[in-house]
Amino acid sequence: MTEVKSEPGKPEAEKAAAASFPWPIHEAVLDNGLRVVVSADPTTPIAAVNLWYDVGSRHERTGKHGFAHLFEHLMFEGSSHVAKGEHFEWVTAAGGAAINATTSPDRTNYFQVMPSSQLELALWLEADRMGSLALTQDTLDNQREVVKNERRQRYDNPPYGRWVEYALQLTFPEGHPYHHTTIGSMDELQEAALEDFQDFNAVYYSPNNAVLTVAGDVDAEEVVRLAEKYFGGIQRHGDIPAAPDGTLPQIKIGETKRRVEPDDSVPRPMTFMMFRAPDSRHPDFTAVEVLATVLGRGRGSRLYRKLVTEKNLAQREESYTSVWNLAYGASVFFALFSPRDGVEATEVEREFTAVLDGLADGSEPVSEAELGRAKALLTSDWLRAVSELGGRADLLGQYATLERDPKIVREYLARLEAVTTEDMQRTAALILPDDNRVVIEYVTNATPDAETDGDAGANDAQDAQEADA
Template sequence: MPAAFPWPIHQTTLANGLRVVVAPDPSVPLAAVNLWYDVGARHEPPGKHGFAHLFEHLMFEGSAHVAKSEHFALIQACGGDAINASTNPDRTNYYQTVPSGRLELALWLEADRMGSLALTQETLDNQRDVVKNERRQRYDNVPYGRWTEVMVGLAYPEGHPYAHSTIGSMAELDSASLADFTEFHATYYAPDNAVLTVVGDVDPDNVVALAERYFGRLTARGSFPAPQPEPLPRQFGAPCAVTLAEDVPVPRAFLCHRGPAWGSADFPAAEILTTVLGRGRGSRLYRALVTDRRLAQAEGGFMAAWGLMHYPSMVMGACAPREGIAAEDVVAAYVEVCDEAAQGGVTAAELDRARAMLTADWLRELATVNSRADALGQYATRFGDAEHIRSRIELLDAVTEEDVLRVAAETFRADNRIVLTYLPEAAADAAPPEPAGTEDPADSADSADSAEEEDAA
């Protein structure tokens, strides 16, 4: 296998705290320009869920020297592409890839919106409508659309930074005022809360000089309010099963276990574990539930380690019964596979397969300058040093069978499991009543959340 990250990395911090990461690659005539702001849905107070994401939309609505929609227009007009932004619970990123000769334009545009925001009631109202349609399209108008929102409401205690949705509720979006967003910009959008990454056919000294020219006069903020939640125990502490009767075509169960955070010591073992158990045609869950026992429908993936960074994350999964099979039977079989791993671990051959898959994934991720820049931004933000990206393959290779067994045993426990089952309304009507103590989170609009990203375009 080739080196984990064969490109040079140059890192500089400007006097105002902006971290600049440059990874030259003269093999393409491009420059990927990527900004990670260390602010996400986790910073939103109660009643203002969805605001970080709505704010991300507003960053395309103009700044001191850039008109509404002009960011997109100017990047495209210079031959750029792969332009967008996304918000998740941890962070907000903004990115574009341009012909390398147009690097300066991309830096100018990003600096202008870091340093200023041209916000009007009209643009806020417009983007509020857009985001409400985004919510309808992704959550409210599709079967099972709200499952992540419901699940994180169950997986984190009320008020925890990860316990609410990135998209926010309709009521919260309706309540957003101009002042919310000017304040949000003033609080979090500052050079010392961001990492600027440039990858491609560029000269590091030139990139730093340009960063200095366009971002250098922006003022450092010094400190940024951050949530201070109580530390979470390794397990949820009690089993949880919730059933929802909705207009869905077939029953479907979603399973969540508390798991290690991205960047923590156990995360590589969690990735290996979930790849062995739940990812791909050769995974244990596929073979046991689909091929062997014919209980579940085929899935692209039965299980994955979600990569939330700041607090314990989740091992998330899903399964659906074949026709004629009860949902609880497929869930029971799923749990059996988890229990088996918790007791017996995984084999050396399974470890090798998972490593081969994850290593090739890494090569795919690094294959484009845009995703390479985003990965560098993540490592620089999480560890304060982008060089940590070089350890990716080494850390996967260092995972032992014992590590996987330990993480499996800590993760796959009855007191660390949430099962959220959707049943078609008609079938649910005919089913016996739910056991006492089952709550229906669909009734509490603010218990929602999603860890999925929301894009501007």
């Protein structure tokens, strides 16, 4: 028997609070554990179909790094009724678009936007590969080579390509689920047997580890009926293991860690910083997003005004901050800058950290004007995302998978509006001090021994480099 949850009538106050996501949200759970979330919107004749699997690189075990991302590729390699490479062809021939997949530390998702008349095709395609993936030695070997090439294109060959890898190695301790990147280890992928990936498929790509979201010109009950038709016969996996524990003794790293990376191939010096922050499910996470916007987004941000407008020290397009919203244990807040020609990186870093320090110690707190500007930018981002069916389905999948309740999607703007300057001060004091910084500095015309005196993280960085090699 399918369990169905529909929304009861809401008091007027709650209806007003839900204005940020005014579309209905209908939930159902199939007998095999597949969760179905539908948000109907008859204003446009299309439907966005998004399937989130609760598996990402944080679920990977020692010796298995890179499995989640490689599996994203394998899912397009054919199934019982769809030949290799034909998934894309079926979707595009039916007028579909935006078909793709992504992997993060916390999840893997597959998505497409279809004419609503072709919804049944999209569900059949997703169910066919969930239940009968054509996982063979040939497809595995082929996609291993594709991932190796992707690593060369995204990490090994581009200027500054490995900075995230270096930074995560210093930000999180060895063995932590966020210590490694989603691209994983090429050696471990190469050494893994076909049976390892077959086991991965059986455990994590089961219906009771997935959320199907559909947004658009659809009938909620019909979507659930079709989900039962195509997914209902797929057997659930009885024991999905918990991800490795990401709990940290404290948010702060406890010191400044630095890696100096000599590289004469990069076009100019560049410095990246990473800070640990509360995870995306923490009550203060919205304040983290606001702080990043105040500090380094656009020409009105504090870093731009200080480093570019006032002192003309940094490349104007390369002084910013952002947040990588991880869901378990901690997120990461990161920043970068590149000095203008003729300016020493040390001078830019001195001014850059002075801005951080002024926020962290409260000597230069966030003003009401800065707070209002940041909220306006983030509100625009949100409204832009939910205005598109693909973004709407993706957000529902995110909240259903990571927070176990898709209706939390309606709380974002209220949480954003509630952020105060006091919240900004508390968050800045937690995240920005020098005992919570990882610095990756790319330098030119330098030797491998270019670490600065008293550098707390130099030895750790060298160990990480040797381990990666």
